[in-house]
Amino acid sequence: MATDKLGLEFTAALPETAQAFNDAMDDYMVFDGEPVGHLLATAEVDPDFAMGYCLTGCLRLFGGVSAAHPRINLELRAAKARRSRVSAREQAHIDAFERAAGGEMCQAGQMWDAILVDFPHDMMAAKCAHEAYYLVGEAARMRQSVQNILPAWHDGVPYYGFLLGMGAFGLEESGEYRAAEEMGRRAVAMDPRDCWAVHAVAHVMEMERRGEEGIAWLRQTSEHWDHAKWLRGHLWWHLCLPLMAQGDFDRVLAIFDQHVSDCDKDMVTRLNDCTSLLWRLELNGIDVEDRWDQLVDLWADHINDHAFALADTHIAMAMVSAGGEKKLGRFLESQHAYIEGESNTNGQIMEQVGRALCEGIIAFRRGDHALAAEKIGAVHDQIHRIGGSNAQRDLFRITLETARAKGA
Numbered sequence: 001m002a003t004d005k006l007g008l009e010f011t012a013a014l015p016e017t018a019q020a021f022n023d024a025m026d027d028y029m030v031f032d033g034e035p036v037g038h039l040l041a042t043a044e045v046d047p048d049f050a051m052g053y054c055l056t057g058c059l060r061l062f063g064g065v066s067a068a069h070p071r072i073n074l075e076l077r078a079a080k081a082r083r084s085r086v087s088a089r090e091q092a093h094i095d096a097f098e099r100a101a102g103g104e105m106c107q108a109g110q111m112w113d114a115i116l117v118d119f120p121h122d123m124m125a126a127k128c129a130h131e132a133y134y135l136v137g138e139a140a141r142m143r144q145s146v147q148n149i150l151p152a153w154h155d156g157v158p159y160y161g162f163l164l165g166m167g168a169f170g171l172e173e174s175g176e177y178r179a180a181e182e183m184g185r186r187a188v189a190m191d192p193r194d195c196w197a198v199h200a201v202a203h204v205m206e207m208e209r210r211g212e213e214g215i216a217w218l219r220q221t222s223e224h225w226d227h228a229k230w231l232r233g234h235l236w237w238h239l240c241l242p243l244m245a246q247g248d249f250d251r252v253l254a255i256f257d258q259h260v261s262d263c264d265k266d267m268v269t270r271l272n273d274c275t276s277l278l279w280r281l282e283l284n285g286i287d288v289e290d291r292w293d294q295l296v297d298l299w300a301d302h303i304n305d306h307a308f309a310l311a312d313t314h315i316a317m318a319m320v321s322a323g324g325e326k327k328l329g330r331f332l333e334s335q336h337a338y339i340e341g342e343s344n345t346n347g348q349i350m351e352q353v354g355r356a357l358c359e360g361i362i363a364f365r366r367g368d369h370a371l372a373a374e375k376i377g378a379v380h381d382q383i384h385r386i387g388g389s390n391a392q393r394d395l396f397r398i399t400l401e402t403a404r405a406k407g408a
């Protein structure tokens, strides 16, 4: 057995595996480094490291990789093959990972929450629950997940500040802005590299339309989050929202080119940011020139994924905006087949909400504003189910209002 930095035991054959797990979690907290790389390298030399397979697989899923991707299957099989030889806590992690890979993110979140009842310092469970709920728009559960375990945490527990950052975001998405801002600022004061806490405070300012403060907050903290390979593009995206509200579109385009668009095809969350920003710019009447073209190429590998409805809606935006009718057609056929063949919750969300939003987006871009208003309006009270944040989904509210105004 090995012990992580929070004192939790896990199965491993080599003493250095504990260090690899701690390094991966450290990277994960600050959205930096290569946590998957650490874990895969360790599994090569310590193949019984079941938690490594779980964390690797979950990081891929949370990053937007399709559950059907062969790597997810490999990691799940590797973890399950060792299930009988690991502790009950590790078995629960394997089961939760399997549920998440099965398209049941909310249930997986509840399984990670159940681990926290007995092991409230299990940061991997806390973080996985947080991510899972975020991906299916379960704000109240995201808030409660952290609230449940906070009494067991204090300054002396490693990652305490990072837990506060997660708590701040759950509070913000639940509309508790004062408590969220206080908790988020506290977390940033404890560790300025806590870019998820920076992000939570930026969300508060965005939701309260405190544009000047939001710009100042992100600018003053940027030196500490620009290291964060996996989140910095999204924080730059956040900076663009108040700049756009002020009409500073040249600056937004410059930030897009310099800080948001520099992502590769595997960074699905970043592709969402790029797409959302271009869509919002066009809603403001700004010519984004040929910027859609590169984005469509990056999305091309994901048209059969259907990992999350939020991503599907953004693929539809990019495909229809770039005029890629063939690719758009293939994407819609693939989405239809996915809905027909998939009965899990992800498939239901796609069928009940995601498809209508895609149809609305496509109609809007083609100038059929009445149809766009009908499609998006029909599901507007369920849009949270596609996951992401209130600020990300605000794009549909703006599109719906624009469609209604133009279609009237």
Ligand SMILES: [Fe+2]
Binding pocket: 199, 203, 234, 238, 389, 391
């Ligand atoms: Fe955000």
